[in-house]
Amino acid sequence: MGVKVKDIISPEKISFRDLDGKIIAIDAANTIYQFLSSIRQTDGTPLMDSSGNVTSHLSGLLYRISSIVEKGIKPIFIFDGKPSPLKSETLNKRNEIKEKSEKQWKIALKEGDEESARKFATRTSRMSTYIIETSKTLLNLMGIPYVEAFGEGEAQATYMVQNGDAWAVASQDYDCLLFGAPRILRNLTLSGNKNDLEYYKLENVLNNLKISREQLIDLSLMVGTDFNPGIRGIGAKTALKIIRSKTLEEYLIEKNETLGRHPYELRDLFLNHEINKDYNIKWEKVNKEKLIGFMCDEHGFSKERVLTAEKKMEKINSPQNSLDAWF
Template sequence: MGIKGLFPYLVEAAPKAYNTSELKRYTGRRLAVDASGWMYQFLSIVRTGAAAENLQNNQGAATSHLQGFVFRALKLLEAGVHPVFIFDGKPPEMKTAVNRARRKTREHAAEEHAEAVATGASSETVYKAASRSTVVTKEHSEHTKELLRAMGLPVVEAPGEAEATCAQLCKEGHVYAAVTEDMDVLTFGSPRQIKNLFDVEGSRARQPKPAHEIDLERVLQCLSYTQDQIIEFSILCGCDYLPHLPRMGPKTAAQLLKREGSLKAVVRAVQAGKGPKGCLLPDEWDWEAAKRIFQQGPKELGSCEPNCAEEAPNFDRMRSLLVEKHQFNSSRVENMLDRLRKARSPGGAASSRGIESFFQAPKRPRLSPPAPPAILASSDPVVIDDESQGLEILEPTWKCPKCTFANDVQRSSCEMCEHPQEAKAWPLKTAVQPIDLDD
């Protein structure tokens, strides 16, 4: 989940902190990819209807996650981008209650999914239910890591949360940015986040949306926050380690923090009945423990030096895994191997020559922090949060009506399930000029 409502809030409150982006802007860059979000997306695709038969092996086990990771990795390499895939480790103890609640939600969603399939509901309804009920197993992750390593791509197993490891890799200069939909990567201190790089949001919302690069330093400057304050703000908005407070959104959280000066004071105010009407703190709402996780999470790599370097692909190993172990179509696998061979060949798009020169982000002039807003009186009303407005969109793509995978407009069939492109399958995106952060 990440931080509830944080990105829509930044769109309105800190527009200088992000810019619209696209894949080709990261040619020569090394990016840390939070693998968990992709895993859920690809495993949801296999359960959305008629395309499922192309995304399973002969025993009915899903292979969509393997196919999805290969295609995404190939697109990155063909754009000259160097991915480092980060997989979750053991979650913090504080996440146990949240994970238990999510399991119950998945069980309920599984019933909704079965009913939607049985009643012939729309593909969007089936996809939403599939997304909420998808379970990622250890076997799914291990098979994916095995395949990525055969492609010669670096895989890092996080000691804890993948977002924390992404943040630390970015802070230490191993990667340029973290690719993830979870906004808590900023709360963990990642200098840069790339959100929606492959139009994940558009796939969910049936409306194409651009990628965005978010700059943490500018977030802090625009909001007049320190890193400790953005952590407290994120906890109040809603994070993965505590129950979400009712009637509490980012705007409300920001006003309460301005009025009270700290999260500790906000907690006292809410307990005294001075928060939003109907907002009650659950028993043992240990915000201090949650704050420690965000502060210490990026440091959990310790003295371990992660290996972010690419290795030579093992084409025979890839062929064996995909064709023999997971029963992929051999001709399709050969096409994958040809694309990988071309991208990784000397002089190819994914040639690592000179990549070190791209590690450092370009220097940007500092913004002068805006004057801090006036402190609200304790009697001033607190406005309840509302939704953010939509954003402009980029390059043309079309969405497969069978498996919901977003494809390049030039493709005549879906890259994921091979369903032919139908007329007007996805509205064309309007070309826009990327926003310059220094304007």
């Protein structure tokens, strides 16, 4: 979900050509959820193999990864670790929405309303152990490295960009700005249309808003993040005006408001998030035989389509597959 600051920031122009040769740290959960939500049949049923296992995520990963690699991009996927206890309220609300949507989906199906059924179905996606593990299996077979975060994947991806191991973070959420990501890409894995790409440079975002990163965090805490509900009636534009004139603490005291937690504790989640620094990044050749076995034999994908995707991965198969070769 992420923080809602879209109303006060604007993307810069960028094209896939600009990303040729760039290493991109991709928010795995964010990306997989996109595929689970969007790759469905007309009645909202996800893609499944003959055994009833969901395969929407595998379809999305296979074709999107091969497409961006063909464009010269080197992807690294970052998986979430254990969520902060402060995120429990957000996670509970998301589960409530999923449960309600599942009931509405069934009702719409029973009434033969496919349009409504699909709308409700897109809100029911869940990140199960099966989804995560099969995603990692596919990445391994495609030769794509992944890193497991201790906490938030966006924080881990941000660190990797700050550390010079990647050029930008790819995620639909603006939280990456709060974690301090120097560069962010949106819609990288959502669409192959160059016009959909969005690029944000943290330095420019802060300069345009005339605030510091710490103030951006405070602004976001007022609006609401995954770790706190925010202040009722405060949107991004209003929060920006407030934070330019006074500190968050001053406003809370003045209006007798609360964030549920002390601002320092919430800020610390973004400023000092626990990071996994022990990771190894290496791209491998596509394991063609095992890829076909996994996708076609186990999950019923078309061999022709899998081979088409494998063909697009040729750049990964080049001798220069170490990290240094791509900077």
